Amino acid sequence: MSQPYLTAALYQFIDLPEFAQWQQPLQALCDQHQVKGLLLLAHEGINGTIAGPPGDVQAVLDWLKRDPRLANLVHKEAHADHNPFYRMRVRLKQEIVTLGVPALNPALNAGQYVKPEDWNALISQPDVVLVDTRNDYEVGIGSFEGAVNPHTKSFTEFPQWVAEQSQPGGALHGKQKVAMFCTGGIRCEKSTAYMKTQGFEDVYHLEGGILKYLETVDADESMWWGDCFVFDERVSVGHGLVRGPHQLCRSCRMPLGADELAHAHYVRGVACPYCHGSRTPEQLQSLAERQRQMDLAQERGDTHLGHTQASSQQSRQQKVAAQQEALQGLPVLYSFRRCPYAMRARLALAYAGIACQLREVVLKDKPQALLDASPKASVPVLVLADGTVLEESLEIMLWALRQNDPDQWLRPTAGSLDEMQALIARHDSExxxxxxxxxxxxxxxxxxxxxxxxxxxxxLAALNRQLSTSGYLYGRDPSLADMAIRPFVRQFAGIDEAAWQNHPWPHLQAWLLRLTDSALFEQVMEKYPAWHPDEAGVLFR
Structure with a gap:
């Protein structure tokens, strides 16, 4: 029996100065055809994956190809018996894949393409350095034999890795022939272009990425081991793009294979061997309740919690009651989406995995419940389950991070908590x-x-100098200071975007991009309707 859903992964680097004008018609077209997924638009082109009935997906592709700049748009296909996405989003970005090197132009300066059928011969040459440009958790479930793993958490860390490995003793020192690969090819367009700016002469990348290789090369001739991580509900694919055995941990988002799923620390929807012991009892209870609600919804035939459409058979009163049950006992967060103080609080809460009942506030019409909780009535305000009220954004951040701090935001690799708080205080006052x-x-x-x-x-110039040594304010990884200050720098950048790009602050600009193009930032900037006392709040985590 044929599978009714087609998934199409696509990208192309082109000069697209009017990209913002594409958002609304492209979103409307996808909604009209019931196509779901994610498409990113930026000055440098388009990137994303969409899925739906084959004819509807083709209608979207045909619409894109009507523009002469996308006439040769290539996509990779896979088929499934259900849609791997829950909704459709067309997002505007500063880069369609974020490296944080604004002057780079992959459309003009990328490395040499190597077709999948020629890839094995290239990477078998002894003088070729093979580099996997994906994130560490992706490499963990599959890669090419002999590939170097940069152990990056984000693509924006890649330039620093290149600088380090170009030094004596590094994997790139004295090398000129470098072969690079990634999931679909888009990262390699940028990474090879970047390598050429750093003086590497012979730089190659796998045309179509791992997905095209797995689609093209027979398994018995393959130099690939394991599975390839993909960013949808399939989680992973193998040769022939057949869906792999992996599942996602709903707590930490790590891909889980058979060994992890059979581990004593795996609890469906709650924990896995990677995040075991990193959650508070309250968080574990919240995750378990979320999983219970999802199971109940599936039994009833209702829509998944992440869907945008609700079950037509469920009345508004039933939906409100179900939401209120799911939110019962959670802290209440009064927030305003665009407020940078509220933004920093949401960043910490989401990062720490703390579920909250979010109440979006209209500042011109503040609800009485907010005034009762905090007479000063400025967002954010967090009301804990025991009635304790936290009225300051930094206070909320510190409370959240003391519940759960998996990447050590409170303990940076350079500097101390006292130093970070001193910088934040100077930021807030100056x-x-x-x-x-x-x-x-x-x-x-x-x-x-x-x-x-x-x-x-x-x-800002002082921040740029501080960032020049390691990429973050206090070491190589994000910290409390980075997350407390970046929402305000983002606000400054938005006053005049052209002027922002012309300031001589390359480290600051790249640092801000690492936030605004991150999944965490996308999560905390989700739009919610204004809260009314007679309605359930919104589950935020």
């Missing part, structure tokens, strides 16, 4: 007032706008 006067000059008619801009730019 930069934030200057930012307000730059962004809202009409509110401060008596203030010197030029002086405010100078204060803000001096602070």
């Amino acid at each position: 930069f934030k007032p200057a930012l307000d006067r730059c962004k809202y000059p009409s509110r401060y008619p008596q203030e010197d706008a030029v002086a405010a801009a100078a204060t803000a730019q001096a602070f």
Whole structure:
């Protein structure tokens, strides 16, 4: 029996200055054809994966190819008996794959393509360094024999890895022939272009990526071991793009194979061997309740919690009651999506995996429940299950991170918690007032706008210098300071995007991109309707 759903993975680097104008019609087209997935649009092109009935997916591809710049758009296909996505999103980005090197142009300067059928011969040459450009957790379930794993958590760490490995004793030192590969080919377009700017002469990349190799090369001739991680509900695929055996841990998002699924620390929807022991009892209870609600919804034939459409058979009153049951006993977060103080609080809560009942506030019409909890009535406000009220964003961040801090935001690889808090305090007292006067000059008619801009730019220039040594404010990894300050720098960058790109702050600009193009930031910037007292809140985690 034929499988009714087609998945199409696609990308192309092109000059697309009007990319923002594509968002609405492309979203409407996908919705019209019941196509789901994720498409990213940026100045440099398009990237994403969509799925739906074959004719409907083809209609979207045909619409894209009507533009001469995308006439030769190539996509990779896979078939399934159900749609691997729950909804459709068309997102605007600064890069369609974030490396954090703004001047790079893969459309003009990428490495040499190598077809899948010629790949084995290339990587078998003894003078070729084979580099897997994917993230560490992806490499863990499959790769090419002999490939170097950079152990990166994010693609933005790749330039630093290249710099380190180009030094004496490094994997790239004295080498000129480098072969690179990734899932679908898009990372390699950028990584090979970057390698050429760093002086590497012979740089190659696998055309179509791992997916095309697995589709093209017979298993008995393959130099690939394991499975290839994919960013949808299939989790992994093998040769012939057949769905692999892996499942996702719903707590930490790690791919789990047979050994992990059989492990004593695996609890479906709650924990796995990778995140066991990193969650508080309250978090484990929340995860277990979420899984219970999903199981009940599946038994009833209702829509998954992540879907955008609700079951037509379930009344509004039933939905509200079910939501209220799921939210019972969770902390209540009063928030406003665009407020950078609320943003920093949500970043910490989401990172720590703390489930909350989110109540989106309309600042011109603050609900009485917020005023009762906090008379000052400025977001964010977090009301804990025991009635304790946290009224300051930094207080909420510290509380969340003390519950769960898997990547050690409170213990940076350089510096201390006291140093981070001192920088945040200086940011809040110096930069934030200057930012307000730059962004809202009409509110401060008596203030010197030029002086405010100078204060803000001096602070940002200092951050750029601090970031130049390691990529983050306190070492090689994100910390409390990075997450507390970046939402405000993002606000400054949005005042005049052209001016922002022209400032001589390359390290600061790349640092901000690492946040705005991250899955964590996308999660905390989800749009929610305004909360009303007679309605259930929204589950946020």
